[in-house]
Amino acid sequence: MKASELIQENNQKRALLTEENEHYYTNLLLYIRTKLTLSEQQSEEVLMEMLDHLIEGQQDGKTAIEIFGNDPKGYADEIVSHLPHENKRNSFIFMSEIALNVIGWFLIMRSIIIPIIGGETSEKVYVISSLLLIILILVMTGLGVKMIFGLISQSSFDENATDKKMMIKAGLYGAGGFLVIAIISFFVKEIGPSFILPWQASLGIGSILILISWLMKKSRI
Incomplete structure:
Protein backbone atom coordinates (compact mmCIF):
# COMPACT_ATOMS: atom_id res chain seq x y z
CA MET A 1 0.00 0.00 0.00
CA LYS A 2 1.13 3.55 -0.74
CA ALA A 3 1.73 5.97 2.11
CA SER A 4 -1.47 7.89 1.25
CA GLU A 5 -3.52 4.67 1.40
CA LEU A 6 -1.95 3.73 4.73
CA ILE A 7 -2.80 7.19 6.11
CA GLN A 8 -6.42 6.84 5.00
CA GLU A 9 -6.73 3.36 6.53
CA ASN A 10 -5.03 4.59 9.70
CA ASN A 11 -7.60 7.38 10.04
CA GLN A 12 -10.44 4.85 9.76
CA LYS A 13 -8.97 2.31 12.18
CA ARG A 14 -8.21 4.89 14.87
CA ALA A 15 -11.97 5.27 15.35
CA LEU A 16 -11.93 1.77 16.90
CA LEU A 17 -9.73 2.89 19.79
CA THR A 18 -10.93 3.94 23.22
CA GLU A 19 -10.45 7.59 24.12
CA GLU A 20 -7.45 6.81 26.33
CA ASN A 21 -5.75 4.57 23.76
CA GLU A 22 -6.51 6.99 20.93
CA HIS A 23 -4.86 9.84 22.85
CA TYR A 24 -1.76 7.76 23.54
CA TYR A 25 -1.48 6.52 19.95
CA THR A 26 -2.16 9.93 18.37
CA ASN A 27 0.75 11.42 20.31
CA LEU A 28 3.01 8.67 18.95
CA LEU A 29 1.66 9.25 15.44
CA LEU A 30 2.19 13.03 15.49
CA TYR A 31 5.68 12.69 16.94
CA ILE A 32 6.78 10.24 14.25
CA ARG A 33 5.07 12.00 11.33
CA THR A 34 6.69 15.33 12.18
CA LYS A 35 10.17 13.86 11.66
CA LEU A 36 10.49 15.19 8.12
CA THR A 37 13.77 13.42 7.34
CA LEU A 38 12.29 9.95 7.84
CA SER A 39 10.91 7.76 5.06
CA GLU A 40 7.20 8.50 4.85
CA GLN A 41 6.42 5.03 3.50
CA GLN A 42 8.33 3.20 6.22
CA SER A 43 6.93 5.49 8.93
CA GLU A 44 3.34 4.84 7.85
CA GLU A 45 3.94 1.08 7.68
CA VAL A 46 5.31 1.05 11.24
CA LEU A 47 2.45 3.25 12.48
CA MET A 48 -0.06 0.83 10.93
CA GLU A 49 1.65 -2.15 12.56
CA MET A 50 1.53 -0.36 15.93
CA LEU A 51 -2.15 0.48 15.44
CA ASP A 52 -3.08 -3.10 14.53
CA HIS A 53 -1.14 -4.34 17.58
CA LEU A 54 -2.93 -1.83 19.80
CA ILE A 55 -6.37 -2.78 18.46
CA GLU A 56 -5.64 -6.46 19.09
CA GLY A 57 -4.47 -5.71 22.62
CA GLN A 58 -7.49 -3.53 23.26
CA GLN A 59 -9.78 -6.41 22.32
CA ASP A 60 -8.06 -8.41 25.07
CA GLY A 61 -8.72 -5.63 27.55
CA LYS A 62 -5.23 -4.09 27.49
CA THR A 63 -4.42 -0.38 27.43
CA ALA A 64 -1.82 1.40 25.32
CA ILE A 65 0.32 1.90 28.42
CA GLU A 66 0.31 -1.84 29.08
CA ILE A 67 1.25 -2.57 25.47
CA PHE A 68 3.79 0.16 24.69
CA GLY A 69 4.87 1.23 28.18
CA ASN A 70 4.44 4.35 30.35
CA ASP A 71 7.17 6.30 28.52
CA PRO A 72 5.59 7.05 25.14
CA LYS A 73 8.28 9.56 24.11
CA GLY A 74 11.06 7.11 24.89
CA TYR A 75 9.23 4.43 22.92
CA ALA A 76 8.69 6.84 20.00
CA ASP A 77 12.37 7.84 20.01
CA GLU A 78 13.33 4.18 19.83
CA ILE A 79 11.03 3.67 16.84
CA VAL A 80 12.43 6.79 15.13
CA SER A 81 16.01 5.61 15.64
CA HIS A 82 15.29 2.47 13.60
CA LEU A 83 13.44 4.13 10.73
CA PRO A 84 15.39 4.88 7.51
CA HIS A 85 15.75 8.39 6.13
CA GLU A 86 13.73 9.53 3.16
CA ASN A 87 15.18 8.74 -0.26
CA LYS A 88 17.12 11.77 -1.59
CA ARG A 89 15.21 11.65 -4.87
CA ASN A 90 11.87 11.73 -3.05
CA SER A 91 13.10 14.59 -0.85
CA PHE A 92 14.17 16.58 -3.92
CA ILE A 93 10.79 16.00 -5.60
CA PHE A 94 8.97 17.07 -2.42
CA MET A 95 11.05 20.25 -2.06
CA SER A 96 10.60 21.04 -5.78
CA GLU A 97 6.86 20.61 -5.35
CA ILE A 98 6.80 23.11 -2.49
CA ALA A 99 9.04 25.56 -4.37
CA LEU A 100 6.82 25.52 -7.47
CA ASN A 101 3.75 26.00 -5.30
CA VAL A 102 5.25 28.96 -3.43
CA ILE A 103 6.52 30.65 -6.60
CA GLY A 104 3.18 30.02 -8.30
CA TRP A 105 1.24 31.73 -5.53
CA PHE A 106 3.80 34.56 -5.46
CA LEU A 107 3.11 35.22 -9.16
CA ILE A 108 -0.65 35.01 -8.68
CA MET A 109 -0.51 37.49 -5.79
CA ARG A 110 1.58 39.76 -8.04
CA SER A 111 -1.09 39.55 -10.75
CA ILE A 112 -3.70 40.69 -8.21
CA ILE A 113 -1.62 43.59 -6.84
CA ILE A 114 -0.52 45.03 -10.22
CA PRO A 115 -4.02 46.14 -11.42
CA ILE A 116 -4.55 47.82 -8.04
CA ILE A 117 -1.26 49.75 -8.16
CA ILE A 135 14.85 32.63 -2.52
CA LEU A 136 14.04 34.55 0.67
CA ILE A 137 10.39 33.48 0.53
CA LEU A 138 11.39 29.84 -0.04
CA VAL A 139 13.83 29.94 2.88
CA MET A 140 11.27 31.55 5.20
CA THR A 141 8.64 29.01 4.09
CA GLY A 142 11.02 26.13 4.74
CA LEU A 143 11.92 27.47 8.18
CA GLY A 144 8.23 28.03 8.91
CA VAL A 145 7.32 24.44 8.02
CA LYS A 146 10.21 23.14 10.13
CA MET A 147 9.19 25.34 13.06
CA ILE A 148 5.53 24.29 12.94
CA PHE A 149 6.40 20.61 12.75
CA GLY A 150 8.86 21.14 15.58
CA LEU A 151 6.13 22.72 17.72
CA ILE A 152 3.80 19.80 17.03
CA SER A 153 6.56 17.33 17.86
CA GLN A 154 7.42 19.10 21.13
CA SER A 155 3.79 19.31 22.22
CA SER A 156 3.01 15.65 21.43
CA PHE A 157 3.89 14.47 24.94
CA ASP A 158 3.52 17.79 26.77
CA GLU A 159 0.25 17.79 28.69
CA ASN A 160 0.64 21.53 29.37
CA ALA A 161 0.85 22.40 25.67
CA THR A 162 -2.22 24.02 24.12
CA ASP A 163 -3.31 24.84 20.59
CA LYS A 164 -3.50 28.51 21.60
CA LYS A 165 0.19 28.62 22.54
CA MET A 166 1.13 26.95 19.26
CA MET A 167 -1.01 29.38 17.26
CA ILE A 168 0.58 32.37 19.01
CA LYS A 169 4.10 31.12 18.29
CA ALA A 170 3.23 30.34 14.66
CA GLY A 171 1.54 33.74 14.30
CA LEU A 172 4.56 35.57 15.69
CA TYR A 173 6.84 33.73 13.26
CA GLY A 174 4.50 34.53 10.36
CA ALA A 175 4.37 38.23 11.26
CA GLY A 176 8.14 38.37 11.78
CA GLY A 177 8.79 36.55 8.52
CA PHE A 178 6.50 38.90 6.60
CA LEU A 179 8.25 41.90 8.13
CA VAL A 180 11.69 40.55 7.14
CA ILE A 181 10.54 39.91 3.57
CA ALA A 182 8.95 43.37 3.32
CA ILE A 183 12.09 45.15 4.61
CA ILE A 184 14.53 43.23 2.40
CA SER A 185 12.33 43.57 -0.70
CA PHE A 186 12.25 47.35 -0.14
CA PHE A 187 16.05 47.63 -0.19
CA VAL A 188 16.63 45.25 -3.14
CA LYS A 189 13.66 46.17 -5.32
CA GLU A 190 15.62 47.52 -8.33
CA ILE A 191 18.73 45.36 -8.81
CA GLY A 192 19.84 43.83 -12.11
CA PRO A 193 18.38 43.89 -15.63
CA SER A 194 14.62 44.25 -15.97
CA PHE A 195 11.77 43.31 -18.30
CA ILE A 196 8.02 43.86 -18.45
CA LEU A 197 5.82 41.01 -17.21
CA PRO A 198 2.11 41.92 -17.52
CA TRP A 199 -0.25 40.77 -14.79
CA GLN A 200 -1.99 38.43 -17.25
CA ALA A 201 1.29 36.62 -17.92
CA SER A 202 2.06 36.51 -14.20
CA LEU A 203 -1.35 34.96 -13.53
CA GLY A 204 -0.89 32.39 -16.31
CA ILE A 205 2.62 31.34 -15.29
CA GLY A 206 1.63 31.17 -11.62
CA SER A 207 -1.38 28.99 -12.41
CA ILE A 208 0.77 26.64 -14.52
CA LEU A 209 3.36 26.28 -11.74
CA ILE A 210 0.64 25.47 -9.18
CA LEU A 211 -0.85 22.91 -11.59
CA ILE A 212 2.58 21.27 -12.05
CA SER A 213 3.02 21.20 -8.27
CA TRP A 214 -0.39 19.56 -7.88
CA LEU A 215 0.42 16.95 -10.54
CA MET A 216 3.73 16.19 -8.81
CA LYS A 217 1.88 15.67 -5.54
CA LYS A 218 -0.67 13.37 -7.18
CA SER A 219 2.07 11.24 -8.72
CA ARG A 220 3.97 11.15 -5.41
CA ILE A 221 1.03 9.92 -3.33
Missing part, protein backbone atom coordinates in the same frame (compact mmCIF):
# COMPACT_ATOMS: atom_id res chain seq x y z
CA GLY A 118 -1.46 50.42 -11.89
CA GLY A 119 1.20 51.77 -14.26
CA GLU A 120 3.93 50.16 -16.37
CA THR A 121 6.44 50.50 -13.53
CA SER A 122 4.51 47.99 -11.43
CA GLU A 123 4.80 45.42 -14.26
CA LYS A 124 8.58 45.76 -14.46
CA VAL A 125 10.53 42.80 -13.11
CA TYR A 126 14.13 43.18 -11.94
CA VAL A 127 15.79 39.78 -12.39
CA ILE A 128 18.24 39.76 -9.47
CA SER A 129 15.80 41.45 -7.09
CA SER A 130 13.09 38.94 -7.97
CA LEU A 131 15.44 35.97 -7.57
CA LEU A 132 16.59 37.22 -4.17
CA LEU A 133 12.99 37.75 -3.07
CA ILE A 134 11.89 34.29 -4.26
